[in-house]
Amino acid sequence: MRTRIGVAVSGGSDSMATLTLLAQFHEVEAVTVDHGLRPEAADEAAFVARFCAGRGIPHRILHWDGHAAEGNLMDAARRARLSLIGAWARERGIGIVALGHTRDDQAETFLMRLSREAGLEGLSGMRRRFTAEGVLWARPFLTQSRAELRSYLSRHDIVWIEDPSNENERFDRVKARKALAALRPLGITAEKIAASMHHLEMAESALGFALGRLVGAHVREVAGDLLIDAQAFLREIDPEMQRRLIVAALRWVSGADYAPRATKVETFLTNWREKRDRTLHGCRITVNESEIRITREARAVRDLRVPVGENWDRWDVVGPEGEGLEIAVLGAEGLRQCPDWRETGLPRASLLASPAIWAGERLVAAPLAGLAEGWTARISRGAFAAWLFGR
Numbered sequence: 001m002r003t004r005i006g007v008a009v010s011g012g013s014d015s016m017a018t019l020t021l022l023a024q025f026h027e028v029e030a031v032t033v034d035h036g037l038r039p040e041a042a043d044e045a046a047f048v049a050r051f052c053a054g055r056g057i058p059h060r061i062l063h064w065d066g067h068a069a070e071g072n073l074m075d076a077a078r079r080a081r082l083s084l085i086g087a088w089a090r091e092r093g094i095g096i097v098a099l100g101h102t103r104d105d106q107a108e109t110f111l112m113r114l115s116r117e118a119g120l121e122g123l124s125g126m127r128r129r130f131t132a133e134g135v136l137w138a139r140p141f142l143t144q145s146r147a148e149l150r151s152y153l154s155r156h157d158i159v160w161i162e163d164p165s166n167e168n169e170r171f172d173r174v175k176a177r178k179a180l181a182a183l184r185p186l187g188i189t190a191e192k193i194a195a196s197m198h199h200l201e202m203a204e205s206a207l208g209f210a211l212g213r214l215v216g217a218h219v220r221e222v223a224g225d226l227l228i229d230a231q232a233f234l235r236e237i238d239p240e241m242q243r244r245l246i247v248a249a250l251r252w253v254s255g256a257d258y259a260p261r262a263t264k265v266e267t268f269l270t271n272w273r274e275k276r277d278r279t280l281h282g283c284r285i286t287v288n289e290s291e292i293r294i295t296r297e298a299r300a301v302r303d304l305r306v307p308v309g310e311n312w313d314r315w316d317v318v319g320p321e322g323e324g325l326e327i328a329v330l331g332a333e334g335l336r337q338c339p340d341w342r343e344t345g346l347p348r349a350s351l352l353a354s355p356a357i358w359a360g361e362r363l364v365a366a367p368l369a370g371l372a373e374g375w376t377a378r379i380s381r382g383a384f385a386a387w388l389f390g391r
């Protein structure tokens with residue numbers, strides 16, 4: 001059986017070209033998210049639907065109703081898109097979804113990130129592949145230019161949608177595109193920037209490999225906590241690798257998709273040897289002579305409550321069937337009802353932040369705190385070392 005590939009198509013030139021090029025060699029299914037943010041969005045989705053119907057390509061339109069999202073709307077829309085398309089792919093049994101990014105997107109991103117003083121990771125650009133939402137995402141035309149893709153479309157009489165916001169200088173991306181054109185006389189082109197980004201990416205991946213080795217040697221994982229050998233951290237790990245290790249550990253323990261604030265990590269790294277508890281990025285960090293322990297912070301998950309069957313924080317919790325059961329944090333109240341918690345050998349703080357199964361106010365089970373009752377809890381992202389490797 002041939003692998004089916006999902007293609008995320010906005011109707012813009014890059015994703016239209018991605019769709020048609022991939023469709024020449026693969027069985028494809030297309031998907032468009034109607035964010036409902038612009039009045040034309042529904043028409044654009046319908047345009048993609050008609051195009052696909054004409055070529056016998058299955059296509060689905062997904063709707064986002066999170067407009068009231070707080071914070072950066074574009075960012076929220078992008079994350080929602082990933083999650084909606086991810087769910088669609090899983091439902092369709094599609095393991096790979098292609099995105100239409102080009103090397104022009106790469107170069108624009110590079111320029112924009114300079115303003116944020118990005119380091120190696122930020123400047124090495126978008127990855128060709130990454131996993132998220134249980135799906136492998138690919139950017140097959142990341143080394144191609146937008147002009148090449150457009151010329152392919154024109155040669156084949158394929159039209160695309162020009163998003164009017166692509167000309168709106170309110171957006172940093174549009175400013176970056178114009179700045180890039182202005183750099184041409186210096187010989188700086190998207191192609192040159194993309195080539196430099198590739199060098200940075202190689203360096204980044206070598207560091208990622210080295211980090212994996214450090215983790216194998218000096219980090220233990222216990223019930224969702226990470227324990228770093230404090231003596232090795234002090235004597236064998238240089239400052240940049242210390243920073244990378246802490247950032248990765250905080251991301252894994254918090255389950256967050258984004259990195260902790262650089263300034264906060266820096267502060268921690270300058271005073272980490274002071275033996276006191278602190279919180280950072282929704283995690284609790286405890287330091288003693290022999291280890292640095294990173295635990296989920298109970299307060300950060302205090303209000304999180306989901307029906308059994310759904311992912312809670314970063315845990316998959318499974319157990320016997322039951323009506324109206326929910327997963328929420330164990331907390332102090334729950335822990336009092338776990339007579340055997342000390343026998344688990346896990347610190348109180350770790351257990352306080354662990355998942356528990358509740359029937360209303362009644363505690364049914366606390367799999368990490370010695371009250372399993374047939375329930376188990378597993379980290380949905382998998383082991384720390386494996387997650388690092390797959391990023």
Ligand SMILES: Nc1ncnc2c1ncn2[C@@H]1O[C@H](COP(=O)(O)OP(=O)(O)OP(=O)(O)O)[C@@H](O)[C@H]1O
Pocket residue numbers: 007008009010011012013014015016031032033034035081098099100101105163
């Ligand atoms: N509304 C959407 N529905 C489905 N996929 C989308 C949508 N918006 C973006 N994408 C996917 O994400 C990629 C990058 O998004 P971006 O916003 O940079 O592109 P775009 O401006 O929509 O234009 P293009 O389709 O030309 O890439 C797109 O190429 C496409 O694969």
